Amino acid sequence: MTIVYEAKMENLFMSNAQTTNGEPKIDTGRSLSALTPKMLSHAAYVTHDVGATVEFYTGIMGMELASSVFDDRIPSTGDAFPYFHVFFRMGDGSTIAFFEAPGLPDPAPPSHPAYKIFDHIALQVDTVEEVQRWRAWLLQHGLELVGPTNHMNELLSIYFHDPNGVRLEITAPLDPHWNRHFDRAYHDLKLWLEAKESARREGRDISAALIDLIRRERSRYQAS
Ligand SMILES: [Fe+2]
Numbered sequence: 001m002t003i004v005y006e007a008k009m010e011n012l013f014m015s016n017a018q019t020t021n022g023e024p025k026i027d028t029g030r031s032l033s034a035l036t037p038k039m040l041s042h043a044a045y046v047t048h049d050v051g052a053t054v055e056f057y058t059g060i061m062g063m064e065l066a067s068s069v070f071d072d073r074i075p076s077t078g079d080a081f082p083y084f085h086v087f088f089r090m091g092d093g094s095t096i097a098f099f100e101a102p103g104l105p106d107p108a109p110p111s112h113p114a115y116k117i118f119d120h121i122a123l124q125v126d127t128v129e130e131v132q133r134w135r136a137w138l139l140q141h142g143l144e145l146v147g148p149t150n151h152m153n154e155l156l157s158i159y160f161h162d163p164n165g166v167r168l169e170i171t172a173p174l175d176p177h178w179n180r181h182f183d184r185a186y187h188d189l190k191l192w193l194e195a196k197e198s199a200r201r202e203g204r205d206i207s208a209a210l211i212d213l214i215r216r217e218r219s220r221y222q223a224s
Helices: 003-009 031-035 050-060 113-117 127-139 182-202 207-224
Strands: 013-018 024-027 042-046 062-072 083-089 093-099 121-124 146-151 156-160 169-172
Touching: 031 182, 042 121, 050 083, 050 093, 093 182, 127 156, 182 207
Parallel strands: 042 093, 121 169
Antiparallel strands: 013 024, 062 083, 083 093, 146 156, 156 169
16 A cells, blocks of 8 residues: 555656646556546435435436336346336436335434435536525525535535435535645545554554544645
8 A cells, every 4th residue: 555655646747748628637657547437427326216316316406317227136246136227417427326126124324423424426517606506496496405615715515415315515616626636635645544554553542643633734724
C-alpha cells in the first residue's frame, strides 16, 4: 500500500496535452490509466415499491425509465432471488437502478446513524442557479431537504431522500477542478495512514489519533 501511493505521488503530474474532450490530460506515469472507468454505468439499490420509485425518478427527478429486467436468479452468482430490475437514465447516460424482490424483508437498521448520512449518491448539475432551481422544485413537491451547503468552496449541494430512503445529493461544482486535487488527496492519504500506523505502533488510541489529525488539518479551511 505504502509503495503504491508514494509511487503515484511521485509520478503524478499535469501534462500540457489536452484530451479530446478539452480536459487537461492527466499523466499518472502508470499504465493503469488506460483502465480508468469512463462513467457511472449504474448504482443499484433495493426498493420495496417500484411504482413509487418510478413515479419519483421520472416525475420528480426528470429521469427516463430506460431499461428493465425480470429474472428468478442473480446472473452473476446464481442465487435464486427472483426480482424486477429497473434503470433510470441521467443526462450523460449513467443510470440509477433498483431491484424489487418479492418477499424480501426490510433491511436491518444501521448500527450507527452516520451510515444514513455517509451512504449517498450525488448527482451533478452545471450551475449554482440550477441547484437553487432544484431546491425550489423539490420543496414545491413537499420533499424535506437540507442545504444548500457550501463544501469548502468546491461544491454546493442540497440533500434529500428518495421514497426508498436513499440519500440523494444535487451538487454543482464551485471549483471546476474539484475532482482534480490529486496532490492534496495523496498527501492527505499519507497523513491518514501514517497517523493510524504510528498510533498502532505506539499503542495509542487510533480513533483519538485520527480525530486529532482531522481537527489539525481542517484548520486549513478556516484559515482561508
Ligand atoms: Fe456527497
